[in-house]
Amino acid sequence: MSATIDELLEQASLLVTVGPGGVGKTTTAAALALRAAERGRRVAVLTIDPARRLADALGLDGLDDELRPVAVRGEGTLVAAMLDTKASYDALIDRITTGEARDRILRNRVYGAFSKTLARSHAYVASERLYDVRQRGGAELIVLDTPPTRSALDILEAPSRLAQLLDERVLRLLLDQGAPRSLAGASFEALAQAGGAAALRVLARIAGQDVTGELRGFLEALAHLRDGFRERAEVVQGWLADPTTVYALVTSPAPTSLDDARALGQTLSERHRPPGLLLFNRAFVPEPGTRRPVARPEARPVPPGLEATARALEALRAGYVLDRVAAWDALAALRRSLAPEAPAFALAEAPGDLRTLDALRDLLVAPLPLDALGPEAPSSAP
Amino acid sequence: MTADRPLAARIQLFTGKGGVGKTTLVAATALAAAEEGQRPLVVELGHRASLRTVFGVPVGHAPTAVGAGVHACNVDFDEALLDYVVDHVRFRPLARRLSEQSTLQRFFRAAPAVAEIVTLRRLERLAEETHRGTPRWDPLLVDLDATGHALMFLALPEVFEGLAREGPLRAALDRFGALLSDARTRLHLVTLPAPLPTQETLELHATLAARSGHATVPLGALLVNRMPPRPLGEVRRESLAALGPAFDADVALAKRAFARFDEARACVARLEEALPLPTVVLPDDRDLRRTPTLAAITALGRRIREALA
Numbered sequence: 001m002s003a004t005i006d007e008l009l010e011q012a013s014l015l016v017t018v019g020p021g022g023v024g025k026t027t028t029a030a031a032l033a034l035r036a037a038e039r040g041r042r043v044a045v046l047t048i049d050p051a052r053r054l055a056d057a058l059g060l061d062g063l064d065d066e067l068r069p070v071a072v073r074g075e076g077t078l079v080a081a082m083l084d085t086k087a088s089y090d091a092l093i094d095r096i097t098t099g100e101a102r103d104r105i106l107r108n109r110v111y112g113a114f115s116k117t118l119a120r121s122h123a124y125v126a127s128e129r130l131y132d133v134r135q136r137g138g139a140e141l142i143v144l145d146t147p148p149t150r151s152a153l154d155i156l157e158a159p160s161r162l163a164q165l166l167d168e169r170v171l172r173l174l175l176d177q178g179a180p181r182s183l184a185g186a187s188f189e190a191l192a193q194a195g196g197a198a199a200l201r202v203l204a205r206i207a208g209q210d211v212t213g214e215l216r217g218f219l220e221a222l223a224h225l226r227d228g229f230r231e232r233a234e235v236v237q238g239w240l241a242d243p244t245t246v247y248a249l250v251t252s253p254a255p256t257s258l259d260d261a262r263a264l265g266q267t268l269s270e271r272h273r274p275p276g277l278l279l280f281n282r283a284f285v286p287e288p289g290t291r292r293p294v295a296r297p298e299a300r301p302v303p304p305g306l307e308a309t310a311r312a313l314e315a316l317r318a319g320y321v322l323d324r325v326a327a328w329d330a331l332a333a334l335r336r337s338l339a340p341e342a343p344a345f346a347l348a349e350a351p352g353d354l355r356t357l358d359a360l361r362d363l364l365v366a367p368l369p370l371d372a373l374g375p376e377a378p379s380s381a382p
Numbered sequence: 383m384t385a386d387r388p389l390a391a392r393i394q395l396f397t398g399k400g401g402v403g404k405t406t407l408v409a410a411t412a413l414a415a416a417e418e419g420q421r422p423l424v425v426e427l428g429h430r431a432s433l434r435t436v437f438g439v440p441v442g443h444a445p446t447a448v449g450a451g452v453h454a455c456n457v458d459f460d461e462a463l464l465d466y467v468v469d470h471v472r473f474r475p476l477a478r479r480l481s482e483q484s485t486l487q488r489f490f491r492a493a494p495a496v497a498e499i500v501t502l503r504r505l506e507r508l509a510e511e512t513h514r515g516t517p518r519w520d521p522l523l524v525d526l527d528a529t530g531h532a533l534m535f536l537a538l539p540e541v542f543e544g545l546a547r548e549g550p551l552r553a554a555l556d557r558f559g560a561l562l563s564d565a566r567t568r569l570h571l572v573t574l575p576a577p578l579p580t581q582e583t584l585e586l587h588a589t590l591a592a593r594s595g596h597a598t599v600p601l602g603a604l605l606v607n608r609m610p611p612r613p614l615g616e617v618r619r620e621s622l623a624a625l626g627p628a629f630d631a632d633v634a635l636a637k638r639a640f641a642r643f644d645e646a647r648a649c650v651a652r653l654e655e656a657l658p659l660p661t662v663v664l665p666d667d668r669d670l671r672r673t674p675t676l677a678a679i680t681a682l683g684r685r686i687r688e689a690l691a
Contacts, residue, residue: 021400022579109545113495169485202480206470208549211542255674257401259435288634300628309621312614313632316639319668326672 003343005367008277009036009141012246014130014239015277016144018153018268019250020260024281026145027054028250028347030080031363033143034070037078038361044139045080046129048147055082057356065091067133070357079139083125089115092128096225110211110218131232134239153267156240166226171219174200241273249275249338252282253327258334265338275339280331280370283346284324291348291366294320331370344370388602388660389415389690391568392517393509393561395524395599397532397586398572399579403607405432406679407572407664407686408525409452413676414683415521416451423508423519424448426456427501427527436674445508445519450676453519455508462500463490465507470550495541498534499551502558509561532569533589536562536599568602573653575609575646575663580653587657603690604659608666610646613639662689 008015015032019025026047033045044067047058058080059068067079093105105111126144133142146153204212222229239245247268251261265275284293297317302310328346335344345367350359388394389411396411398404405426412422423445426433433441433456437448443458464478471477480486490496511518526532539555546552561567569590573583583604590598613636622633654661664685670678 023401113541113545167485167489170489202467202471205550206467207551208546210549211546211551214545252401254401255671256403256405256432256435259432285635285638288631288638294631294635297632301626303624303626306621306625309614309617309625310629312617313622313625313629313636316613317632317635320635323668 008246014142014245017248017250018146018264020257023252023257025250029143029145031360034360035364036141037072037076038074040076041140042077043141044133045143047082047145104221108218110214127236131236156271246276247273248277250279253330275342278342278344280346282349283327285320286348293324296321388568392566393522395569397526399582402572402574402579404572405525407605408523409436410679410683412452412523413450413680414687421520422452423522424454425524457501457504462504466500466503562599569599570602572605575606575649580649584656604657604661606663609663610643610666662686
C-alpha cells in the first residue's frame, strides 16, 4: 500500500513540484502547502509566477518577494512568497553584503544584465531563497515550485552555478593572470600558461572591451562572496539530495504534457531523485454532486418528445467517460515507465479558475489513487 | 505584403503559455507549408520531447528530415556556443578548444543572456543557409519555449544597453534586432479560449505594444486552439428542464459544458476585440487530442492556411 498524500505531507521537510506548463502545477503546489498547513504543520510555499487569481487567493500582490502569511484554519501556519528574479537578486545582495561593496555590485552593468535575464536565473534565486527561508527557521515544510520548462531542473545543479560563475579557475582566468596557479589542475595549467590572457582576448573579441571590463568589475565585486555562495550551494544541494525530499511530478493527461512530464521524470531519475509522488491534474470530470468520475448512465425512461435531447446528453456523458478512460490509460503507462512504486493520484478537474482558498482546499479533498480505478474497472460503478 | 498574409513570412516565431498546443500548431503549419512545396524547418528551443512526439523521430542540433517534406532541429547550447565562438575566432581548432574548455564552458553556462545570444545566432545562421542560391529553409518556424522567451529575446538589446556600446556583441545585438524586426519576420500568438491563457495573451500583446521605440517584432496571426464545439449539437438548452430527476447528473454535465462553451466564446470575443490580428479559431478535436496522427495535424495546418490565405 503506497503512502497517501497526507502521509507525505506529514513526513517531508521539502517538497519540490515539477511539471510541464499549463497543467496547474503552481496551483497544486499551493494546494499541497495549504493542506499541510491545515493539518497542523508550519509551511512555507515558494511559487513561481502564480496566476493573478491564485496570487490574490494567497494574498500575494506581486510587488515583491516577501514571505506573507496566509490565513489558514487550525493550528498550523502558512507563509507564501513568489519568486521574482530582479527583486530577489537585489534582496539577496542586500542580505549578503553591505555599504560600498553592495553599491558597487548593484551599480555594475553586468549585474544588471544578470539579474534581468530571468530565464536562466531562476534557479539561483530559488536556491538562495530556499536557503534563506530554511535558515530563518519556522517552516517545518517548504513547498518549492519550479518553472514549467526543462530549465526547471537547473535547480538540481544551480545551487552550484553562481559558485561556478565565481569559480576559482574562472576568477584566475579573468582577473588574476599573474598569480601563481598552483591550485589549478594540470590541464588548466597548460591552457593558462599557453595564454591565460588569451581567454580575456577571446572574450574581448567575442563580447567587446567594455563588456569584458565590466565583467571583471562584477567578478571582482563578488569574488569575496564566493566562499559564501559555495557554502550555501553545498547546503542546498544536500537538502535537494536528501532522501526525505519529495519530488512531486504534476501533469495533466494531455499528450504533449505527458511527454514533457516523462522527459522531466526521466531527468529526475537520472539524477537519482526519482519522483516520489505523481499527481495527475484534471484527470477526470466529477459526476455532479459527487467526487467520483463521471460514469456511463443507466437506462432510464425518457419523457416523450425528448428522445433527441436524451440521446445528445448520453453522447455528451459518454464523451466524458471516454476522455477519462483514455486519460487513465495514459497516466498508468506514464507511471509504469517512471515510478511504478510512487503513490499516484488523479485529481478532478476543478470547475473554473481557482480563485479562493476554498477552491484550493477542494482540489485535494478526495484524490483518487490511480490503483483504485483502473481502465478495466467497470466505468459505470456508481 | 506579408501584412495580410502572416504565413508568407520567412521567419515565424510561435509563442504561448505552456500546454496550449503550440508544438502541434507549429508542426501543422510546417506540414501544410511542405504540401505547398515550401521547405519548412521547425526549430525547437532546448531539448523538449514535444517535437519528437509529433513526428516520431528524434530531433538533434542539425536539421533532419522528419517526414512529409518537413525538417526539424533543436538548438543545443554547447553546439550553438561553439558556432558562436567560431564566428569570432576564425581558427576553428582553437575555437573548439576554447568552447570545450571546461572552465570557460561552465562560465558561459552560468553567465547571463549567453543562451539567448547563441540561440539567436543559431537562428540567424539557419536563416542564412542557402542551397543552389536560394534559401535552404523557408519558412523557419520557431517553437518558443514559453511566453517569457519571446520577451527575453526582444529585451536583449535593453539588457545590454549601456553595457555593450560598441564591439562585436553590440554588432550581433543590432543584427538580432534587425532579424526580429524584419518585415519578413512574424510572431504568432497561440492561445486557448480559456480565461488564463486569454489573459496572458492580452498581457503579452500589451507588453509588446508598449515596446514602441525599442526593438520589436511584427505580429502575425492569433491562433486560438481547441475551441469546444457547441454542446448537444442542435438540441435547445431549454429542453433540458423538461427531463426528469433521473437525468439530473446529465443535465448538470450539460450545463457545465454550456458554461465552458459560453466562456470560450467570450474569450474569443475579448481577444478579437483587443487584438487587431488575423485570427484563426481551431476546433477542439477529441481524436486529434487523443491520437495526433500526421494526417490529422496536416489537416489542421491546411485549415490554418485557408483561414489566413
